[in-house]
Amino acid sequence: MIVRHFLKWIGNARVSERVAAASALARAFLDHELPFEDRCEAEAALTLLLDDPSSKVRAAMAEVLSLSRHAPAQIVAALAADQADVAGVILIRSPLLTDTDLIDRAASSDGAIQSLIASRPFVSMSLAAAIAEVGELEACLTLLKNDGADVASLSFRRMAERFGGDAQLREAMLVDRRLPSDCRHLLLVRLGEALKQSPLVLALMGPARAERITREACVRASLTLIENTPAQEHAALIEHLRLRGDLTASFLVRTIAHGKVDFLGSVLIALSGQSDRRVRAILASGRDVAVIALFRSAGLADALHRVFLRALKVWREVANGRRVAGAQEVTWLMLKEIGAGPGQAGPAERDREAAALIKSIHLEVLRDNARGHALAIAAA
Known part of the structure; x- marks a missing residue:
């Protein structure tokens, strides 16, 4: 009976009347007290409204049905596949849409629709992975700003690889505490690449210096x-x-010069294949012979063994409270170890490259310390 009267009336009804009817009919369908036969007729009428030429009518249905688990699945699916102003509330809210439904919709849609999906109150790890893989920049930015999104490390990496050149995405990712360290490094590299290609930087410094x-x-x-x-x-x-x-x-020289002994230990574990316990024990208290054997098994050049060992001994003393020192003192002692310190004859041929690197690190540290001292005086 509902469908029969509805069919007779809808053909001549104005858009505003059809909008009101669609909303009322959707609410009636969700009324649990509605008799079964009437519910079936209401569902049929709602299905008919999917073909209404006005998106306002379909949007009215979507608004009412979007939060309900009892909405007709076929109607929700059709509304989710509609144009953005209709599908929006369904894609954001509907509990009936599975990850598979949402992934398929994201894969076949543009950034606007993908962003709606990425803004759902909860985004599963698999859906986040799909958006990271196929989503446009707009959708990835929305995903990163969504506290309800479960983003895997791999998904962070894919977004960094795909859009790391975009300043907005870099900023959104770098402030995210979930960002894995390797992604953070990749974004820092991308930032450096963007800076050295900047017309302003190139004009001020030239390509080589930049x-x-x-x-x-x-x-x-x-x-x-x-x-x-x-x-x-x-x-x-x-x-x-x-x-x-x-x-x-050269990176490892900087690492030990700045006292990143724990990280150096992780590097030696990865490169030597030896156990965590053994490597940590050797670095903490191993004899010179054992330390050098560890360096050699990790593939560290023989020419660097002496400076690494000298720095390690200083950092051991610092860790044990027997000495107060920083990167400035350590790099100075590393230079002395290979005869490159002030007043010494100069490094041997094989040590010249290492000496140049350590000296540049030493000068950087001197500048940083002096700058910090000046700022402290100014702030006093």
Whole structure:
């Protein structure tokens, strides 16, 4: 009876009347006290309204049905596949849409629809992975800002790889505490690449100097990153650095010079294949012979063994409370170890490259310390 009267009336009804009727009919269907036969007729009438030429009518249905688990599944599916102003509330709210439904919709839609899906109160890890893989930049930004999204480390990496050149995405990712350390490093590298290609930077410095300064800035940022990386994430960061070709001898020299002994231990574990307990024990209190054997098994060049060992001994004394020292004192002692300190004859041929690197680190530390001292005086 409802359908018969509805069919006779709807053909001549104005849009506003059809909108009101669609909303009332949807609410009536969700009324649990409605008799079964009337519910079936209401469902039939709602199905008919899916073909209404006005999106306002379909949007009215979607608004009412979007939060209910008892809405007709076929109607919800049709509304979810409608245009954005109709599908929006369904895609954001409906509990009837499965991850499979949402992933399929995201894969076949543009950034606006993908963003609606990414803004759901809860986004599962699998749905977040799909958005990270196929979503447009707009959708990935929405996903990162959604506290209800369960984003896996791999999904962070894919977004960093795909859109790491975008400043908005870098900012959104870098402030996210869930961001894995290797992704954080990748974004720092992307930021350096963006800076050195900036027309302003190129005009002020020239290509060669811009390349050198941004490279140095990325290395120093990597050292800061290590400080804030939990030990359990060291392996992932090390593998990332290794695959990028950034796990170089010069990087490890900087690491030990700045006292990142725990991270160096993780690197030696990864490169030597020896157990965590054994490597940590050797670094903490092992004899020189054992330490050098560990360096050699990790593939560290023989020319660097002496400076690494000298730095390690100083940091041991600092850790044990027998000495107060920082990177400035350590790099000075490393230079003395290879005859490159003030008043010494100079390094041997094989040590010249290491001496140049350690001296540059020493000068950087001197500048940083002096800058910090000046700022402290100004703030007093």
